[in-house]
Amino acid sequence: MKILYVSHLFLPRFSGGTEVLTYEVAREMQRRGHEVEVLTCEDWRAAEPVSGADQPYGGVPVHRLRLNASRSDDPMRAQYHFPAVEEYLRAWLGAKRPDLVHVHHFGNVTTAAATAAYALGIPVVFTATDFWLICPTSQLLRYDQSLCNGPTNLAKCAKCVATSYQRARSYRPLLSAVPEPVFNLAARRLAPALGGLLASARAVTSLVKRAEWNRQVAEKFSRLLVASRFMRDRFAENRVPTERMELVGFGIDTRWAASLTSRRFEGPLRIGFIGAIAPHKGLHVLVEAFRRLKAGSQARLEVYGRLDFAPPYGEQVQGQASGLEGIEFRGTFPHQEMGRVLSELDVLVVPSVWYENTPLVLHAAQAARLPLIVSDMGGLVEMVRDGENGLVVPVGDPEALAATLERCLREPGLLPRLSRQMPPVKTIEAYAEELLARYESVLAAA
Numbered sequence: 001m002k003i004l005y006v007s008h009l010f011l012p013r014f015s016g017g018t019e020v021l022t023y024e025v026a027r028e029m030q031r032r033g034h035e036v037e038v039l040t041c042e043d044w045r046a047a048e049p050v051s052g053a054d055q056p057y058g059g060v061p062v063h064r065l066r067l068n069a070s071r072s073d074d075p076m077r078a079q080y081h082f083p084a085v086e087e088y089l090r091a092w093l094g095a096k097r098p099d100l101v102h103v104h105h106f107g108n109v110t111t112a113a114a115t116a117a118y119a120l121g122i123p124v125v126f127t128a129t130d131f132w133l134i135c136p137t138s139q140l141l142r143y144d145q146s147l148c149n150g151p152t153n154l155a156k157c158a159k160c161v162a163t164s165y166q167r168a169r170s171y172r173p174l175l176s177a178v179p180e181p182v183f184n185l186a187a188r189r190l191a192p193a194l195g196g197l198l199a200s201a202r203a204v205t206s207l208v209k210r211a212e213w214n215r216q217v218a219e220k221f222s223r224l225l226v227a228s229r230f231m232r233d234r235f236a237e238n239r240v241p242t243e244r245m246e247l248v249g250f251g252i253d254t255r256w257a258a259s260l261t262s263r264r265f266e267g268p269l270r271i272g273f274i275g276a277i278a279p280h281k282g283l284h285v286l287v288e289a290f291r292r293l294k295a296g297s298q299a300r301l302e303v304y305g306r307l308d309f310a311p312p313y314g315e316q317v318q319g320q321a322s323g324l325e326g327i328e329f330r331g332t333f334p335h336q337e338m339g340r341v342l343s344e345l346d347v348l349v350v351p352s353v354w355y356e357n358t359p360l361v362l363h364a365a366q367a368a369r370l371p372l373i374v375s376d377m378g379g380l381v382e383m384v385r386d387g388e389n390g391l392v393v394p395v396g397d398p399e400a401l402a403a404t405l406e407r408c409l410r411e412p413g414l415l416p417r418l419s420r421q422m423p424p425v426k427t428i429e430a431y432a433e434e435l436l437a438r439y440e441s442v443l444a445a446a
Contacts (some may be wrong), residue, residue, distance in 0.1 A: 002097070003100055003102060005036060009105075010040035011335070018104050029436075039113065042066055048067075051066050076204075101114070101122055141279075149238075155178075219241045223246060228247075228358050251426035251427050272341075272349065291398075303327065339368065371408075373401070375393060
């Protein structure tokens with residue numbers, strides 16, 4: 001079978017969960033004798049609208065796009081469908097002729113990866129790793145850090161876009177000044193008529209059309225795979241077609257876990273954070289909880305992640321941690337070292353303030369039998385059962401998190417018990433079997 005995998009970003013420059021998932025699935029398919037390639041975006045601020053180059057990684061062929069949506073005459077639309085990318089991919093896919101395209105994320109590359117495949121009669125499988133299909137910023141987390149259930153209020157979507165995208169930030173004062181009902185009415189009634197004259201009106205019209213465009217693209221998916229019931233329900237609420245939607249949890253490469261030694265849980269409590277240092281991941285909540293813990297030499301907090309990932313948040317968190325004993329910012333590490341890093345911790349905290357899916361770092365921690373403390377959000381509580389295989393705390397509550405960390409210090413048998421009760425983790429081999437069964441079904445029906 002000839003399979004093309006699509007990810008918004010990829011290794012080695014970017015190493016988030018989606019990128020690692022894409023790589024591990026591609027490698028496993030290679031091991032089974034299938035021909036694979038990854039399509040990704042390497043640079044979204046390039047000098048020309050779109051170009052590409054082959055730059056493999058770890059034995060996997062990778063075609064890396066360099067593009068610039070701002071060179072489009074409608075940059076807002078180009079965030080979810082970039083015609084220049086579709087034109088490029090029609091020719092590129094026409095030469096490659098994969099049997100199937102499996103998309104893990106449409107970001108940067110946009111739905112052009114699907115529409116180009118559709119034009120050539122190539123089936124598309126989509127795995128949702130976040131909420132990009134229904135949310136312009138992927139997170140269902142508003143500009144004011146409040147939670148969102150979907151694009152029901154266009155004014156709030158516009159404010160989120162203006163906060164997230166550099167080119168739209170000049171519109172923030174106007175969006176704040178205009179009452180939301182007035183903006184919503186104007187967006188649907190006036191903006192389409194003015195789109196030919198005003199770039200801002202054209203952008204608003206494209207934002208209005210985003211949800212419906214993505215629904216139409218999703219209607220043609222041969223399979224839509226989600227890893228959590230929470231995500232399935234949010235998609236259904238937002239009218240994403242459910243006929244071919246299936247709940248399929250992720251699998252990971254667990255071979256490294258076999259060589260790990262038993263965790264001793266002795267000495268200072270080693271608390272870990274691994275992930276993007278960005279507001280939605282909630283590191284600020286953990287730092288504040290650590291401040292309230294006042295553990296002195298009894299505990300330390302080790303933070304893994306890029307401080308420059310979402311400026312100025314990294315600097316803000318560093319400032320928040322200034323003067324606190326026991327906090328160390330340790331940067332990033334190659335994914336191959338995940339086992340070593342996890343083996344050096346006693347508990348991993350995932351203090352996310354957005355609706356997490358089922359992040360791969362949780363799967364890895366469970367494979368390493370590392371106890372977890374998570375926010376009561378999204379797919380996290382589908383993986384972690386409070387008091388059974390981890391601990392669950394209210395989202396955004398540093399006091400509750402500090403009290404839970406205090407329990408870990410004062411109850412010496414708690415973490416060893418949670419470690420022993422860790423559930424088995426789905427392997428990449430088992431996950432590949434599940435995917436192949438769906439691929440074969442799709443191709444048989446094509």
